[in-house]
Amino acid sequence: MATRTPPNGAQVQTRPTYERFIDNQHTYGTMTDIISEVVLSPRPPMFWFLIIALSFVFVNVFLMAITWLVLRGTGIWGNNIPVGWAWDIINFVWWIGIGHAGTLISAILLLMQQQWRNSINRFAEAMTIFAVVCAGIYPLLHTGRPWVDYWLFPYPNILGMWPQYRSPLCWDVFAVSTYFTVSLLFWFLGLVPDIATLRDRATHPLAKKAYGAAALGWRGAARHWVRYEQATNLLAGLSAPLVLSVHSIVSFDFAVGLVPGWHTTIFPPYFVAGAVFAGFAMVLTFGLPLRAAYGLKDFITIKHIDWMCKIMLATGLIVFYGYILEMFFGMYSGNIYEIALVNNRLFGPYRYFYYALIFCNGLAPQILWSANLRKNIPVVWILTLIIGVGMWLERFVIIPMSLSRDFLPSNWGYYTPTFWDWALFIGTMGLFTFLFFMFIKVLPMINIFEMRDLLLRINHHDHKANGHDDHHDAGVLAPVTVGGGNGVGGNGHATDGKVGS
Amino acid sequence: MSSHHNHEPVDPTFGTVAEFDDPDALLSAAHRAHEAGFRHVEAYSPFPIHGMDEALKFDDARLPWATFLGGLGGCAIGFLGLYYTNVVDYPWNVGGRPLFSWPQFLPITYECTILFAALSAFFFQFALNGLPKPYHSIFNTPNFARATQDRFFLLIEKTDPQYDSSETASFLSGLRGVINVSEVEK
Numbered sequence: 001m002a003t004r005t006p007p008n009g010a011q012v013q014t015r016p017t018y019e020r021f022i023d024n025q026h027t028y029g030t031m032t033d034i035i036s037e038v039v040l041s042p043r044p045p046m047f048w049f050l051i052i053a054l055s056f057v058f059v060n061v062f063l064m065a066i067t068w069l070v071l072r073g074t075g076i077w078g079n080n081i082p083v084g085w086a087w088d089i090i091n092f093v094w095w096i097g098i099g100h101a102g103t104l105i106s107a108i109l110l111l112m113q114q115q116w117r118n119s120i121n122r123f124a125e126a127m128t129i130f131a132v133v134c135a136g137i138y139p140l141l142h143t144g145r146p147w148v149d150y151w152l153f154p155y156p157n158i159l160g161m162w163p164q165y166r167s168p169l170c171w172d173v174f175a176v177s178t179y180f181t182v183s184l185l186f187w188f189l190g191l192v193p194d195i196a197t198l199r200d201r202a203t204h205p206l207a208k209k210a211y212g213a214a215a216l217g218w219r220g221a222a223r224h225w226v227r228y229e230q231a232t233n234l235l236a237g238l239s240a241p242l243v244l245s246v247h248s249i250v251s252f253d254f255a256v257g258l259v260p261g262w263h264t265t266i267f268p269p270y271f272v273a274g275a276v277f278a279g280f281a282m283v284l285t286f287g288l289p290l291r292a293a294y295g296l297k298d299f300i301t302i303k304h305i306d307w308m309c310k311i312m313l314a315t316g317l318i319v320f321y322g323y324i325l326e327m328f329f330g331m332y333s334g335n336i337y338e339i340a341l342v343n344n345r346l347f348g349p350y351r352y353f354y355y356a357l358i359f360c361n362g363l364a365p366q367i368l369w370s371a372n373l374r375k376n377i378p379v380v381w382i383l384t385l386i387i388g389v390g391m392w393l394e395r396f397v398i399i400p401m402s403l404s405r406d407f408l409p410s411n412w413g414y415y416t417p418t419f420w421d422w423a424l425f426i427g428t429m430g431l432f433t434f435l436f437f438m439f440i441k442v443l444p445m446i447n448i449f450e451m452r453d454l455l456l457r458i459n460h461h462d463h464k465a466n467g468h469d470d471h472h473d474a475g476v477l478a479p480v481t482v483g484g485g486n487g488v489g490g491n492g493h494a495t496d497g498k499v500g501s
Numbered sequence: 502m503s504s505h506h507n508h509e510p511v512d513p514t515f516g517t518v519a520e521f522d523d524p525d526a527l528l529s530a531a532h533r534a535h536e537a538g539f540r541h542v543e544a545y546s547p548f549p550i551h552g553m554d555e556a557l558k559f560d561d562a563r564l565p566w567a568t569f570l571g572g573l574g575g576c577a578i579g580f581l582g583l584y585y586t587n588v589v590d591y592p593w594n595v596g597g598r599p600l601f602s603w604p605q606f607l608p609i610t611y612e613c614t615i616l617f618a619a620l621s622a623f624f625f626q627f628a629l630n631g632l633p634k635p636y637h638s639i640f641n642t643p644n645f646a647r648a649t650q651d652r653f654f655l656l657i658e659k660t661d662p663q664y665d666s667s668e669t670a671s672f673l674s675g676l677r678g679v680i681n682v683s684e685v686e687k
């Protein structure tokens with residue numbers, strides 16, 4: 001089992017690589033080499049510098065947008081009466097939804113013993129944290145006076161007042177800050193053994209010191225591992241209901257209101273499904289180029305992409321079902337305002353946004369039924385961008401479309417974004433990209449110790465399967481396999497070989 | 502060596518460490534060490550090895566309890582805090598709703614429960630493990646840098662009642678899959 005291969009054994013092809021979560025003959029050592037090399041190599045690749053430079057430009061756009069906002073107030077945005085919530089809230093919901101895939105991968109898939117997640121959870125969790133940072137900025141700025149945002153928290157004050165906790169907007173404060181804190185703790189906990197690995201491999205004295213301090217003296221003792229796993233499982237168990245509650249509470253911001261199109265009970269589950277849908281799309285949007293650029297195809301395999309596509313298909317269908325049910329609710333309610341909203345979506349001034357939404361989130365993901373297209377990387381990558389746009393459109397359809405046409409026609413208005421709406425949104429994208437690429441430079445983007453664990457399980461499994469190397473179950477680890485079937489229709493070697501390398 | 506140790510001879514030995522390159526070998530070595538009567542035994546590995554807690558007869562449920570109590574405390578703080586702020590200290594009539602509208606308090610109570618439970622799990626994990634601890638004698642083991650990469654180590658401490666420098670070393674050398682045995686100083 002423990003056959004040695006050179007550190008970069010990418011060319012050594014001894015088994016069929018389809019249906020595997022770790023390709024090629026890796027050992028604990030080779031995996032550690034490859035993953036930590038991304039961090040410890042003295043000179044990052046050229047494209048890293050390009051991306052950092054480009055995203056830093058947009059970080060500056062972001063800072064300018066905030067500065068101008070603080071100087072001039074929210075009037076620089078397109079928000080108006082009646083559309084008091086616009087891109088600020090759309091983008092808040094969009095970003096926070098993107099974060100949810102990271103928690104789903106790190107917590108829920110861990111509890112379900114889906115070890116295949118081990119190679120994608122680290123960077124997905126990092127995306128969660130950065131997405132929540134981008135999300136949290138919006139409501140803080142939308143208050144109009146961000147310098148008194150601490151009023152959101154209950155603290156004894158000379159004003160003699162407390163926040164009103166019958167409002168979902170105040171629930172958001174607790175939901176988002178708890179989500180950020182717990183995600184950060186979980187992420188750091190997962191990093192400690194890997195930081196210890198970097199401490200022991202770093203050659204630069206400064207790097208040795210920095211990783212040494214961050215590793216907290218981790219030494220991999222068995223008794224430590226026991227408590228460490230207890231803590232990991234406890235945090236996973238706490239994060240799983242947390243992630244469901246966060247987007248449910250975000251959806252309460254709308255569902256508790258009376259505006260047509262908002263006051264529906266389907267919002268919490270459909271928001272959560274949409275969040276996971278968008279989040280997996282974003283994980284693939286970043287993950288697909290990264291695995292190619294950093295030579296991580298052995299760890300993030302075609303099978304991972306295949307399974308993530310299946311999750312996107314499943315959550316996408318839930319979201320599509322939500323759209324259909326919204327239409328049904330509206331018509332079936334017998335309420336003239338709800339019926340008017342359905343008409344407004346289909347035939348109103350923003351109808352093309354609605355049609356685009358149905359295309360992006362309803363129709364386009366249906367191509368994922370094809371096993372061949374799920375393994376076609378360019379197709380999947382373009383689809384993830386379409387889904388990202390689609391989920392943004394969903395929030396647009398919910399927020400300005402409903403607000404611009406509420407109960408009284410004399411109240412009706414129209415919303416168009418301004419330059420500063422665009423600047424701040426593109427700025428947050430720049431911030432997200434900048435933080436993410438800084439992260440992959442200083443910390444391992446794949447969880448190394450969990451990959452060693454995965455390798456051990458694969459080896460034990462192969463051992464049990466009588467050592468038939470090309471046996472069909474070589475890559476199946478989890479007790480529950482999504483889709484179940486192995487090696488049927490289009491899962492052949494040729495597909496993998498052609499697409500995956 | 503140094504003058505302030507002149508009262509009694511100082512034994513610098515920390516223990517004897519065996520090195521393996523396979524997790525299964527480490528696991529069976531831990532079992533063997535316990536069967537042989539050693540009690541101050543610790544195993545070091547680059548990832549958690551299932552069954553090692555049994556091999557070392559280590560069982561500790563304090564962390565789950567601390568997390569549970571943390572969650573309970575968070576729940577109480579959340580709910581009582583809402584009650585105090587919105588019912589007792591600042592009773593504000595919002596649309597004629599009852600002041601003690603407890604269902605409206607549940608989302609924040611829930612979030613506080615999770616927040617405090619998670620903080621407890623995180624900090625008690627480090628506290629019970631005695632971390633951060635920048636220096637530990639085990640780091641003096643030759644090749645121990647690979648304990649966080651691809652090697653597996655078994656330590657028998659000198660404090661073990663059955664410890665004997667040469668006999669313990671020969672016991673460890675006889676284990677299956679052992680690569681190297683070395684005596685480690687404090």
